[in-house]
Amino acid sequence: MQLSSKQKEYWNHANCRWNIKSGATRSGKTYLDYYIIPRRIRAVRGKEGLVVILGNTKGTLQRNIIEPLQKIFTPALVSDIRSDNTAMLFGEKCYCLGADRENQVDRIRGASIKYCYGDEVVTWHEGVFHMLKSRLDKPYSCFDGTCNPESPNHWFYKFLQSDADIYLQNYILDDNPFLSREFVENLKKEYRGTVLYDRYILGKWALAEGLIYKEFADNPKKFMIAKEDLPKQFDYIGIGHDFGGNKSNHAFVATGISFDNHVYKLRARSIQATGMSFHALEKELIDFVEGIIGDYGYPSGVYCDSAEQTMINSYRQHTTYPIYNSIKRPINDRIRCTLLLMGGERYHIVEGECDDLVRGLTTAVWDSQVLEDKRLDNGSSDIDILDADEYSFEYYIYRLVGNYDA
Structure with a gap:
């Protein structure tokens, strides 16, 4: 050896x-x-x-x-x-x-x-x-x-x-x-500008603080793509759905994954949850999914926050869409996947279709009041849209960025 x-x-x-x-x-x-x-x-x-x-x-x-x-x-x-x-x-x-x-x-x-x-x-x-x-x-x-x-x-x-x-x-x-020099340089590029660079490139025990997606917040336009420049066909289309509470929003995000493992945010929508009935929310879901079907094709699945089984069962009874529970991988695994996709220039957002998601990514910060790495959750709609985004592709984390082998 x-x-x-x-x-x-x-x-x-x-x-x-x-x-x-x-x-x-x-x-x-x-x-x-x-x-x-x-x-x-x-x-x-x-x-x-x-x-x-x-x-x-x-x-x-x-x-x-x-x-x-x-x-x-x-x-x-x-x-x-x-x-x-x-x-x-x-x-x-x-x-x-x-x-x-x-x-x-x-x-x-x-x-x-x-x-x-x-x-x-x-x-x-x-x-x-x-x-x-x-x-x-x-x-x-x-x-x-x-x-x-x-x-x-x-x-x-x-x-x-x-x-x-x-x-x-x-x-x-x-x-x-x-390791090949090309692989090393690509890995450094993918982690650049994040706490993960300090940890997974330099081997330092470093604090996670400030903006999570700093490179995105500094220049969101870098990640935008015109609708006409999208791939002609996607290998996978998933819709993530998070349910809001009294002070937050219901959220939908549609993600397309190309055959070369680039991720495209096709559409995102955030809706005030207060006072909205189950029936009204169900109609919002149907409108969102039908819009994606009309523009991009039938989704592989709608992945919903698994905490709301009553609502999920209602969706299954009243629609023909494939409705699944989100698997809720650890949030930090989902964050790390997004950071690697961004660093590797494989995370794209359709211009004009995802304003709520752009706001969520731009404002996401680490919680400075706890000892472990934790995304700050202040109950705002920005968190709901991030959860919905992650549900839309979390089944494919290992396919997209590997298993983070040590």
């Missing part, structure tokens, strides 16, 4: 109780672990304690860890994660568990752990990590983990600054010599 100088340093010197690689995306952090994991497991073979792999969810573990290990070492040495959340890795039974919720790891609570690998540690529930600290209780117990930086207020950053027995490496994107 070929290793960078940073990876060789970790291989030779990461011998603490906690061994952590933090830093930029695609900087080579996780690749090295495909060889660290079998080395650690073989070192504790036959000793008392469990082998555990923790990640955001069982699905991300299968995708990020198990499948790459299988490609290198074959399924004979690395099995899929089974229904009981275990896999056989290099002759050892290994528990593979999601760590996004505290109760996910109840089956290993109270057990001794001889080796644990941690994927995407900053996405874990803090209680899972505190449980893990008390379970690595053997003299030979150790942990390897990776993470991309988040806010310096994050609980894991505070742990990294503690006096625990930690071997910590910090990576920047340029630490990976095996």
Whole structure:
């Protein structure tokens, strides 16, 4: 295997109780672990304690860890994660568990752990990590983990600054010599002007503050496209729909995705929610969808805020449109997707058709009153239109910008 100088340093010197690689995306952090994991497991073979792999969810573990290990070492040495959340890795039974919720790891609570690998540690529930600290209780117990930086207020950053027995490496994107220069420059361009550049390019634990879509707010015209310049055909058309409350608006946004994965905001509309009946809102939906059908074709789906099941069921009874619940991916994943699309010049807005959405994107800010990254929600219509926009394409986040591999 070929290793960078940073990876060789970790291989030779990461011998603490906690061994952590933090830093930029695609900087080579996780690749090295495909060889660290079998080395650690073989070192504790036959000793008392469990082998555990923790990640955001069982699905991300299968995708990020198990499948790459299988490609290198074959399924004979690395099995899929089974229904009981275990896999056989290099002759050892290994528990593979999601760590996004505290109760996910109840089956290993109270057990001794001889080796644990941690994927995407900053996405874990803090209680899972505190449980893990008390379970690595053997003299030979150790942990390897990776993470991309988040806010310096994050609980894991505070742990990294503690006096625990930690071997910590910090990576920047340029630490990976095996990436093409073109890819590196494109990635830098996509993250430029956002807090994500500091985190995922420079590997810094940086605060999210001020305008979220600063580059857009500085020059909205850069993202505008004339209707006559749109692609002749779209691979996908989705309509996002958010329901407003007493002081906010109902919102609709139609998005077209081209075959080359550019995103086009075809039309957006925000309507005062106060005093509007279900019947009146249903008529507004029908008018909006029929307008999109007339101009662009039949939508793949209308994706509605899943909190309003009564209204969604009414839509299904009184229309023939494919009506779906939004899946409500984490808001920050939706924001990150939008930022990457903007940075990569793949986010376009039809001029004159999306004024409410333009206002929402221009005014969106991070909440300065909380410790974690959070979009400020002041109950205004600007938030409703942003949610509707994100619902319209969130099913295709991974297709559009990948899985943010570490």
